[in-house]
Amino acid sequence: PGWAPAGHIDVGGGTGAATWAVAATWPGDRAVTVLDWSDPALALGREIAAAHPALGDARWQRARIGADLALPATDLVTVSYVLNEITPADRTALVDTAAASARAVVIVEAGTPAGYARVIEARDRLIAAGFRVAAPCPHSAACPIAPGEDWCHFSARVSRSSLHRQVKGGSLPYEDEKFSYVAATRLPVTPVPTRVIRRPQIRKGQVLLDLCEPDERLSRRTVTKRHGDLYKAARDASWGDGWPPADH
Structure with a gap:
């Protein structure tokens, strides 16, 4: 920064x-x-x-x-x-x-x-x-x-x-x-918590996110309407974004 x-x-x-x-x-x-x-x-x-x-x-x-x-x-x-x-x-x-x-x-x-x-x-x-x-x-x-x-x-x-x-x-x-x-x-750096590595899949009432995780693994996360503001953020997420957004 x-x-x-x-x-x-x-x-x-x-x-x-x-x-x-x-x-x-x-x-x-x-x-x-x-x-x-x-x-x-x-x-x-x-x-x-x-x-x-x-x-x-x-x-x-x-x-x-x-x-x-x-x-x-x-x-x-x-x-x-x-x-x-x-x-x-x-x-x-x-x-x-x-x-x-x-x-x-x-x-x-x-x-x-x-x-x-x-x-x-x-x-x-x-x-x-x-x-x-x-x-x-x-x-x-x-x-x-x-x-x-x-x-x-x-x-x-x-x-x-x-x-x-x-x-x-x-x-x-x-x-x-x-x-x-x-x-x-070589500078101090704090990478994003996880990275969206595929185009998010938006379905009825849910968003599927393919992520690269900090513990050296790949995962698929499902974000639904029950997640409130996080669901709105998932619908706006793009391929290549960090996840979750900085304000969540």
Whole structure:
């Protein structure tokens, strides 16, 4: 609580989407560096970021993302949709480099079984390096999901422009982007009590919540009208939320 990164390095950041997310989460100025191998992506990111007061001084630097990457000490390193694009040896080296350089690391991959496996591998390495999991897990122990049987992922609804619909051949004005992630830190952290890991099932007079529990297990909880305000909160709960709400 109250912490905000004084520096942010976005590894493999392309056009810098993660820098916008960080700026929205923690307003204010900070040292920002975006690293990517693609000059066109960096140029476009620099052009777009010129309109953002907090990103006008960001550094856009060409760098090969792999085992030879060196990072200076910083508060936050983000690695979004990058591990999929490099070799297993480079993935290991990159996660270890991020852990050695930052106080907090956020890794995001596609919400597929393979993406989840890459996130779990990175999560294990971060924990071994002394990090504590801040999200999505309510603990820093082993993931209770049996390998090969399921995978932990979440979903965010993204608006589509008309051009976006044309490029992707879609007709809806939105798409649901599924992703897996881990946020870990060397700072003191209190994770949520439990995490909603599936879309809540709303039925007549009850809501079914699939949860990841702090005692390293998965559970299904049924919340009914008899639970009063908690039932109302369950009807408003979303996939990925902490449970119960902070005011309950």
